Amino acid sequence: DSGVTQTPKHLITATGQRVTLRCSPRSGDLSVYWYQQSLDQGLQFLIQYYNGEERAKGNILERFSAQQFPDLHSELNLSSLELGDSALYFCASSVAWNRANEQFFGPGTRLTVL
């Protein structure tokens, strides 16, 4: 158990819908990262937050957004869902945001868009 929690574990929804994925980092970790794992794209970095502020953006679609709240939990919002958004979404956390701080991964949320 990494100490990072993600809810829900599974999510099944229809095209065009909007969903919210939630992540709670390990106690003491200020940085949260979101990654998407799909069969065709592999593991891709989406976005990072540090202590409530956005730090870096990766291959995140405009239909996706995220935020980190004062209690440091983070939410990833996916809207106007398409079939291709079906993937495993990971949240990871680390103490800080730079150098070799180890990123601890949550168990992931499996999103299926029908």
Place this chain on the structure above:
Amino acid sequence: AQTVTQSQPEMSVQEAETVTLSCTYDTSENNYYLFWYKQPPSRQMILVIRQEAYKQQNATENRFSVNFQKAAKSFSLKISDSQLGDTAMYFCASKSNSGYALNFGKGTSLLVTP
């Protein structure tokens, strides 16, 4: 941007044998970090081993060790005394000293057979 290449989509090894997983990367930076992550059927991402590019000594964690060849930009993972529980996807990843996110390879599926 850093790119990571894993040229072996699938490998198999017998229990108690040794196996080596290959990884090459491309970076223009002088200092960076390299990682091997394990993803078992449970889908949890687990850090196996980490190497800092400025350290010449190869990292070792119990049965896991790396062969880091900086000039060749190669970072292979050796698993000694393979166990059935080592069956998993293995991802090589890099992270620049100034960057935030992990850049993952496509992964190598390792099957350990009795």
